[in-house]
Amino acid sequence: MTELPGDLLYTEEHEWLRREEDGSVTIGITDHAQSALGDLVYVELPEVGIDVDQAGEMAVVESVKAASDVYAPIGGNIVAVNEALADDPEKINTEPYDDGWIVRIQPSDGIDEGSLMSPDAYQEFIDALDD
Amino acid sequence: MGSKTPLFEKHNDAGARIVDFGGWDMPLHYGSQKEEHHAVRRNAGVFDVSHMTIVDLSGPRVREFLQYLLANDVAKLKQHGKALYTCMLNADGGVIDDLIIYCMSDTDYRLIVNAATRDKDLEWIREQAGAFNVVVDERAELAMVAVQGPNARQLAATSIDANYRDAALALQPFSGMQAGKVFIARTGYTGEDGWEICMPAADAATFWDDLLAAGVMPCGLGARDTLRLEAAMNLYGTDMDEMISPLEAGLSWTVAWEPAERDFIGRSALEVQRHSTDKQRFVGLLLQDKGVLRNHQRVVVDGIGEGEITSGGFSPTIGKSIALARVPAGNYENAQVDVRGKLLNVRIVKTPFVRNGQIQIDIDGDTQ
Structure with missing residues (x-):
């Protein structure tokens, strides 16, 4: 298992969040999540410009094995989606924290950090799942 | 924890993601299901299929028994070693299981049935076999691997006893042979050429290592499923079950209607369906x-x-x-x-x- 990037926040739904300088938040799924899903073959992305509620369905990632919903960890406006995933969904497998990002959201409110985990906390969380 | 095949440690060593399959701890993949899939289409891959159930049937009336038990007709097996794919039906024409049967001799046949259906299959077979005095022998001590792909037979040939190598490579599709303690058949579940090989459990790990050293890629159940789907080979419990007849599952070709007097289990129910226009x-x-x-x-x-x-x-x-x-x-x-x-x-x-x-x-x- 690769080391978790230290500059990200994590959710129990195995998503990561990165705060960008313009105040938007980039979101993807973690290495643990992509590994559990297996080879990704299709990603259904939301439309740019729509609003999503916190915990609302935001995208669908489909692997050879199964389809999984990706829920918005924060509410806000979708300001960008990773169009490259349409032709190359496996970017999520190979670079989950970089080129495998999924959406960028401009939060409608602040980020509730209490509901998010630090890298160390997320590591403990997934270690406990593996036991 | 589920049952483990003799190759379980090999899967762990190779970094497999292990999942439960019909009560067995089996490899789903060893990293990339897609790469494993492509390896079988383009070169060679090996699957541990030791969870499948091998049942040997013997007795003077075994052929008569099988002509009653199975929807396909073992009379088609005119040479020793030949194999036949068939369904085993209940009285309503529903599929209890699909299986491959090999004719080992006039009085000995080998059935390979699914892992998840083992208990009910054995119970059903034993129940029907009594009247024919057929001996039903489950060969749980055997391991089984499937080596599949365009180069599978050539790569695997180096791992089998040199005395049998030429004969094994000369096997026709859907034929098998005993090669010492090993049974080799040119069958599979991927739509590619290859062998399925039964062997004593104690020999399985060495054989597995030899195959990998020869360049054969270990493949999990994930790739096995996408390969069989592309080949349009049915999966029991998914494409058919006890409520579905072979005629409703694209398996009409496996039902031997001739000779008309052969009264196999499920035949009368199938005859009704066969002449229905609303299929x-x-x-x-x-x-x-x-x-x-x-x-x-x-x-x-x-x-x-x-x-x-x-x-x-x-x-x-x-x-x-x-x-x-x-x-x-x-x-x-x-x-x-x-x-x-x-x-x-x-x-x-x-x-x-x-x-x-x-x-x-x-x-x-x-x-x-």
Whole structure:
């Protein structure tokens, strides 16, 4: 298992969040999540410009094995989606924290950090799942 | 924890993701299911199929028994070593299991049945066998691997006893032979050439290591499923079960109607279905839109009715989603599938989708 990037926040739904300088938040799924899903073959992305509620369905990632919903960890406006995933969904497998990002959201409110985990906390969380 | 095959430690050593399959701890993949899939289509892969149940049947009346037990006719097995794919039906014509049967001698046959159906299969076979004085012997001490792919036989040949190598390479499709303690058959579940090999459990790990050293890629159940789906080979419990007859699962070709006087279990029920005009069709689907077809999704045929996907997934060889489905009778070439609340367009295509490394369907154009 690769080391978790230290500059990200994590959710129990195995998503990561990165705060960008313009105040938007980039979101993807973690290495643990992509590994559990297996080879990704299709990603259904939301439309740019729509609003999503916190915990609302935001995208669908489909692997050879199964389809999984990706829920918005924060509410806000979708300001960008990773169009490259349409032709190359496996970017999520190979670079989950970089080129495998999924959406960028401009939060409608602040980020509730209490509901998010630090890298160390997320590591403990997934270690406990593996036991 | 489930049952473990003699190769379980090998799977762990190779970094397999282990899943439960019919009570067995089996490898799903060893890293990339797609790479394993492509290895079998392009070169060679090996699957641990030791969880499957091997049953040897023997006795002077064994052939007569099998002609009663099975929907296909073992009389087609005119030479020792020949294999036959068949369903084993209940009295209503529903499929108890699908299996491969090998004729070992005039009085000895070998059945290979599914892992998840082991208990009910053995119970059923023993129940029917009594009247024929057939001895039913489960060979739980044997391991089994499937080496599949265009180069599988050549690469695996170096791992078998040199005394039998030429004879093994000369085996015709759907034929097997005993090679010392090992039984080798030119059969499989991938749509590629290859062997399925039964051997004493104690020899399995060495054999596995030899295959990997020869360049054969270890493959898990994930790739096995996408390969068999592309080859349009049915999966028991998914494409058919005890409520579904072979005629409703695209397996009419496995039912031997002749000779008419052969009274196999389920025959009278099948005869009624056979002459019904309202039979459902079992077809292949190719998804025209983006997305992935999955098991149990609803098929909608405009103006005709509804059906269901029995096996759906992504085809790594084609790069699109494909499925097997039971759909209403009628002549039509297009349908829609309810994929997570959206109706996506599918085209009915002639199966198999892929065979011997080659795509068999017209991806862009004409229907069957």
